[in-house]
Amino acid sequence: MANLASMPAQKIFIAGASGFVGTYVLRAALAAGHEVDALTRSKIHAAALRAQGVNAIVGDLLDSEGAWREALRNADAVVHLAQPQTFGGRLTKARATQYCVLRLDMDRALFAAIDPARTRRIIYVAGTSYYGECGSEICDENAVPHPRGWGPYLAPAIEALPGYIARGLPIVAAFPGWVYGPGSWFAQYVLEPLRDGKPVYGLRGRTRYTSPVHVQDCARAILHLTSNGEIGSRYFVVDDAPVPGERLAEIAADALGVTGHGRKLPFILLELLVGPVIAESLAYENRLSNHRLKSTGFSFEFPSCEQGIPHAVKAWLQENPAHNLK
Ligand SMILES: NC(=O)c1ccc[n+]([C@@H]2O[C@H](COP(=O)([O-])OP(=O)(O)OC[C@H]3O[C@@H](n4cnc5c(N)ncnc54)[C@H](OP(=O)(O)O)[C@@H]3O)[C@@H](O)[C@H]2O)c1
Numbered sequence: 041m042a043n044l045a046s047m048p049a050q051k052i053f054i055a056g057a058s059g060f061v062g063t064y065v066l067r068a069a070l071a072a073g074h075e076v077d078a079l080t081r082s083k084i085h086a087a088a089l090r091a092q093g094v095n096a097i098v099g100d101l102l103d104s105e106g107a108w109r110e111a112l113r114n115a116d117a118v119v120h121l122a123q124p125q126t127f128g129g130r131l132t133k134a135r136a137t138q139y140c141v142l143r144l145d146m147d148r149a150l151f152a153a154i155d156p157a158r159t160r161r162i163i164y165v166a167g168t169s170y171y172g173e174c175g176s177e178i179c180d181e182n183a184v185p186h187p188r189g190w191g192p193y194l195a196p197a198i199e200a201l202p203g204y205i206a207r208g209l210p211i212v213a214a215f216p217g218w219v220y221g222p223g224s225w226f227a228q229y230v231l232e233p234l235r236d237g238k239p240v241y242g243l244r245g246r247t248r249y250t251s252p253v254h255v256q257d258c259a260r261a262i263l264h265l266t267s268n269g270e271i272g273s274r275y276f277v278v279d280d281a282p283v284p285g286e287r288l289a290e291i292a293a294d295a296l297g298v299t300g301h302g303r304k305l306p307f308i309l310l311e312l313l314v315g316p317v318i319a320e321s322l323a324y325e326n327r328l329s330n331h332r333l334k335s336t337g338f339s340f341e342f343p344s345c346e347q348g349i350p351h352a353v354k355a356w357l358q359e360n361p362a363h364n365l366k
Contacts, residue, residue, distance in 0.1 A: 047072055047074075047263075047264075047266075047267045048267070049072075049073045049074055049075065050074050050075070050116040050117050050160075050266065050267070051074070051075045051077070051114060051115055051116045051117075052069055052074045052075070052076050052077070052115060052116065052117045052118070052119060052266060053076075053077045053078075053079070053111055053112050053115035053117070053118045053119070054066060054069070054076060054077070054078045054079070054118075054119045054121065055079045055101065055118070055119070055120050055121060055122040055150060056079075056119075056120065056121030056122035056123065056165075057076070057078035057079070057080065057089060057094070057121070058078070058080045058082065058085035058088070058089065059121055059122070059123075060219070060221070060223045060224035060255065061121055061165065061216070061219060061255060061258055061259060061262070062078075062119075062121045063223075064221070064255050064256055064258070064259030065119055065121065065259040065262050065263055066078065066089070066092065066094065067092075067259070068256075068259045068260050068263045069263055070092060070093060070094070072263065074263075075095075076094045076095065077094070077095045077097060077108075077111040077112075077115065078094045078095070078096050078097065079096075079097050079099055079101070079108045079111075079122070080096060080097075080098060080099075081098065081099070081100045082098070083098055086098050095111070097111055101122055101145075101146040101149045101150055102142065102145055102146060102149065108153075109153040112150070112153045112154055113153065113154070113155045113158065114158065115154075115158070115159050116158075116159065116160055117159065117160060117161050117162070117163070117266035117267075118150075118154060118159055118161075118162040118163070119162075119163045119165070119262060119263075119266065120147070120150055120162060120163065120164050120165060121165045121262075122146055122150070123139070123143055123146070124138070124139045124142040124143060124146070125139075126139065126190070130314065130315040131314070131315035131316070131317040131318050132315055132316070132317075133316055133317065135315075135317075136190065136192075136193045136317045137193065139190075139193050140192075140193040140194075140196060140197075143193075143194070143197050144196055144197055144200065147164075147197055147200065151204050151209055154209060156208040156209055156210060159210060160210060161210050161211075161212055161265070161266050161267075161269060161271065162209060162210055162211045162212070163212050163213075163214055163262050163265050163266055163269065164201060164211050164212070164213045164214070165214050165216065165262060166194060166197070166198050166213055166214065166215050167190060167191070167194055167215060167216060168215045168216065168217045168251060168276060168278065168326060168328060169187065169188060169189040169190040169191035169194060169321060170185050170187050170191045170194050170195055170198050170215065171183055171185045171186070171187070171191070171215070171326055171328070172185060172186040172187045172188035172189070172191045172324050172326065173186040173188055173324040173325065173326070174186070174324075174325065174326040174327065174328070175325065176249070176325065176327070177327070178282075178327045178328070178329050179326065179327065179328055179329065180276070180328075180329045180331065180332065181215070181273075181274040181275065181276055181332055186324075188320050188321070188323065188324040189317060189318070189320045189321030189322075189323075189324065190317060190321065193317075198213070201213060205271070205272050210271045211271065211272065212265050212269030212270065212271060212272075212273060212275070213273070213274045213275070214261065214262050214265055214269075214274075214275050214277050215274060215275065215276050215277060215328075216253055216258045216277040216278070217250065217251035217252055217253050217276070217277065217278035217279075217326075217328060218250050218251065218252040218253070218285075218288070219252075219253055219254075219255050219258050220252055220253075220254060220255065220288060220345065220348065220349060220352055221254060221255030221256070221352045221355070221356075222255075222352050222353075222355040222356030222359055222360075223255075223356075224255075226288075226292075226352065227356060229241075229314075229318075230288060230289050230292050231292060231296075231353065231356055233301075234289070234292060234293055234296050234298050234301055235296065235298075237298070239301065239302065239303035240286075240289040240293075240301050240302055240303070241303055241304075241305055241310060241313060241314065242285060242286045242289070242302055242303070242304045242305070242310075242322060243285075243304060243305065243306075243307060243310055243319070243322040243323055244304040244305055244306050244307075245304075247284045248284065248285055248322070248323070248324065248325040249282045249283060249284055249285070249325050249326070249327045250282060250283065250284075250285045250325070250326060250327075251276070251278035251279070251282045251326055251327060251328040252278065252279060252282075252283065252288060252345045252348075253277055253278050253279050253348075254279070254340075254341070254342040254345070254348035254349075254351065254352060255352070256341060256342070257277075257279065257340045257341055257342055257348070258277050260338075260341070261275070261277045261333055261338055262277070264336065264337075264338045265336070268336040268337060268338070269336065270336075273332070274332075275332055275333045275336075276328045276329060276330055276332065276333060277330070277333060278328045278329075278330050279330065279340055279342065279343055279344055279345065279348070280330065280340065280343040280344055281343065281344040281345070281346075282326075282327035282328065283344075283345055285322055286302055286304075287345065288345055288349060289301055289302055290302070291345060291346060291349040291350070292349050292352075292353055294350075295349060295350040295353035295354070296353055307319060307323060310322065
């Protein structure tokens with residue numbers, strides 16, 4: 041396993057530290073002895089961040105002014121995880137289009153405030169939905185993207201990155217796969233329905249493989265890239281073992297001790313139920329290689345979801361005792 045504690049201490053600015061992945065990046069950064077400045081729009085999130093020993097700055101990437109710019113200019117490394125809200129409720133194409141526009145604005149504001157003479161690396165956190173349909177072969181980061189699900193709405197932001205790199209910004213792009221853990225979509229679409237005896241919906245038809253990663257490994261990899269990522273490169277952040285999408289719910293059901301969990305629907309019904317963006321997210325197949333990430337010296341705590349999901353379920357139950365099954 042990569043020894044994060046042996047990384048030289050840095051001053052790290054995290055945008056999105058209060059989010060699902062950011063919470064774990066923050067924990068890993070603090071555990072490794074880094075000094076962290078964290079941006080949040082929320083005074084409540086700021087208080088929670090300060091309680092962990094972080095310099096929390098209340099501000100909004102979409103505001104034209106803000107004290108966060110000063111902290112950003114003094115960062116050795118920047119981790120950019122901030123994004124408009126993606127989960128909760130039904131995801132329509134209009135909502136995803138709004139996401140796309142706001143994400144571009146947020147990136148523009150963040151990149152404009154960075155001092156490339158001071159900051160050594162910016163980890164830009166994207167997503168493998170940008171690569172989308174990859175077929176049945178194992179793909180690497182040089183594959184031709186066929187964006188699906190959230191991918192088309194992420195694509196303009198990802199395709200803007202080479203322009204920022206050409207202007208001297210030290211960007212390293214991380215592409216996490218399906219990030220599972222005790223929160224976010226995994227809790228909403230998998231753990232909560234299983235707890236409530238409701239079906240976990242999937243897409244009818246051929247078996248489609250996907251590339252998951254435990255949120256803790258995802259966070260450790262992002263932090264690892266702040267010291268070891270090659271500027272201008274992309275890294276898939278996925279575990280060793282692509283699996284059929286429905287396998288995640290099967291393992292979670294076993295870990296929770298419940299049965300009768302899966303219900304496969306035709307695309308049109310799934311689209312009605314969860315909206316077109318999430319339905320599309322289940323309609324493509326990608327098996328991605330983590331070779332490039334591992335070649336930087338990174339290794340996984342949970343190399344497969346068979347190892348990681350029981351851990352995530354346990355953490356979810358511990359963090360929320362009310363979830364324990366009666
Ligand atoms: N979750 C996944 O499964 C997954 C998979 C692949 C890739 N990713 C990528 O990983 C990154 C993080 O995802 P996530 O799921 O952790 O996100 P998340 O839980 O939705 O968190 C979003 C974060 O962005 C911050 N934020 C939103 N608008 C902001 C603004 N205008 N100014 C400043 N901060 C703002 C929020 O902070 P406050 O509310 O505190 O202001 C929050 O901390 C994203 O780029 C996403 O595309 C995620």
